Amino acid sequence: MKSTKGFTLVELVIVIVILGVIVIGVSNFTGYGIQVYTDNTAIERTLAQSRFSIERMTRDIRSAVPNSIRISGGGRCLELIPMSNAGSYIEAPFFPTTANSMHVFSSSVPLVGEFVSIGARSDAELYLSQAGASARFEVLSVANASADVFELEIGSPGAFISESDRNRYYMFERAITYCVLNNGELMLYQNYAWQNASTPSEGALGQGILMSENIINVDVFAARESSLVGAALVVLQPEFEVLGESFRYNHQVQVVNAP
Template sequence: MGILQRAKPLSNIGAKQVGFTLIEMVTVILILGILVVGVSGFIIFGTRIFVESSSIDQVLSQSRFAVERMTRDIRNAVPNSVRLRTATGGSYQCIELLPIDSSTSYLELPIYPDDALVSGTVIDNGISINAGQYALVYPLASNSSGVNDVYQASRNKRFELQSSSSSANVLTLTFTGLAQFAEQSPIKRIYFASQPISYCFESPIGNSEVKLYRYADYGYIASQPAPSQMGTAVLMAENVSNNLLLEPAIKLTEQNLMRNAIVHIEPRFSVNGETFKYQHQVKVTNVP
């Protein structure tokens, strides 16, 4: 028969102590600090590159949209409606034009020397005519006195419409009053339009940054208006760096008997030390 004996506790004498020395802790802290500084520097550098690239991409997208919008409007302008104005001090440069809503050929219109009438007929090619639009026939550029056929009502090239009705592919126009167009169009062309628009590069006094704005719904003004005469604008683009006196953002080659009008769009954009410039030509292909 076995004999049970009580186990004796182990003695703690001579047990090994586990831990870190001060030198080891300082070394680890230094190594971790170096790693943190290196990683954070890498992250900051990558973040800065991302932010700068995003800013450049944003300006590129914005500028492309603005130039494309200008291009579409200019190509769709009523003949001889494009005109350019630059402020004497270079605080702004504006291009004004009248976008075409629709066009067709006319059949019968009150044109001098015929009597003035309140109606006329045109070919109905599916166009939509609304009250408040204007009919234009044979608009020409400014004459020697600086009077433009499109914007000067007394030239009798533009009359407001009250209504229209269609029957058998013929559209009957009703004007708001007696109308008598000044001249026949050589190709019997008639244009319909609503309101002029303007694109203005503006550089406020004391501010070197130039911004591009779009103005609309300010009506017909005989002399090309300044931005202060056109009401509220829509911001189209920022970060334009042109000196509008020395490096115009827009140039205009006016139409003559041998060529169409050509608009040169040449804005320069600068962001985060990067600069890029557009050199874009737009031809106004519409003819009276």
């Protein structure tokens, strides 16, 4: 009779060891690949968030109403008033003369409920609530006086504090604030009531919108005051950290509008 041949115990052990080594190698390779993918995803997400935030803030800063830039919290927060419309005014009341209406040129119909500003020389004139003489008034009604000329009703007789050297007016809705929280999140706050304080509390700003994460520095915002002939310059310098590595922006943005 022929004897049946099979694996010896030694051969079986060798096969098991070889298979074990192969499995471990494949597992390590797969784990390394997954880790690389996870790391790359985290880096790409942080880069995308940072670019989006910089682009959004740049757009808002460039269209800001003159002298509406406010930096607070040691550089953590940036408040500004985005412009919705602008043009030249024909006539408007200036202190000490008062009136309840003004006439402006505009290629589009001004919106009731927005605010109109002329000649603001400081952020205090724009943000502080003042009776009588002010740098901003709410538009209560709009009438089309003639082609591209509109009459804006601004309520009880009032007056703008200063004239514009360029006969410019600006229209806007509300201020917005970008603020970096202690946890490194950059939040956007909007649709909140006017804040007289230069450093409003987070509770007064309402619910924020998350713009980006992983910011590790405090001095995120800096600004140079505008003058009668030059616009303000805002520096965006957030530093982001991801996987133990950090990168920092140094992006300068000029406010296009001038008083």
